[in-house]
Amino acid sequence: MKNQRGITLVELLATLAIAGIITVLIVSVLSTGTNATHRTTMKQHLQQEANYIVEVIRSEYLKIDNPEIQLEVEGTGNQQKLKMGSEIISQGYTYSLISPAAGSINPEEDTIFQLELSAPGTKPYTIKTKFSKLR
Template sequence: MKNQKGITLVELLAVLAITGIIIVLIFSVLLTGSNASHRTAAKQQMQQEANYIVEVVRNEYLKLHGPKINLKIEGVGEQQKLKMGSQVISRGYNYKIIEPASGTIDPTINSNLQLELSAPNSKPFIIKTTLSKLR
């Protein structure tokens, strides 16, 4: 036989199989990175919202001889609103007031605040803080 140059069908199939495996691996790494990025962004957004809620409640708490602070949740699902009195301080998450159970904070005493924020497809974010004044 003469020495023929070229590639055989088996060689071509082997190259295609190896290329396919490499492409699948690269795609899975990119997809995993993208999902991690979205989870991190959602967590940061919930943390920023939690910081804002605490700051609003804290500012009201620190007012000199202010009335009791009433926190309440209105709505259902993603349409929930967290209200302080009649003022909406947060919306778009699921909220759960853990402490104080009544949702009423007395600014004349040290008070614990524990609140849970959650969004679809993400872990809940729990706020735990103590509100106090120098007396």
């Protein structure tokens, strides 16, 4: 047998092993990137929803003729709704109204407002602000 060309079984197995390792690394990097993107996107959605909630409450708070703002969390799990009076201002997340505990904001007083929003698979996002008027 003179100078036969071709590859041996050992060379073929080594090539397949290297290709397998490279494929696993690429899939791992893509999976990690996709998960990080999903977490970041959900965090941004929570922040946007929090900003919207605060702005809705603030606009109602600044009205002169409003005696009291009543907030209420209705429902369970991810089907919760955040209501201001009879109006739904947010839904589709999990809400935990920390302060004011009774859910009542009096425009005649400075009020610390703290609300925690969360969505499945993400860390909760906490809004903490103070409603006050120049008197």
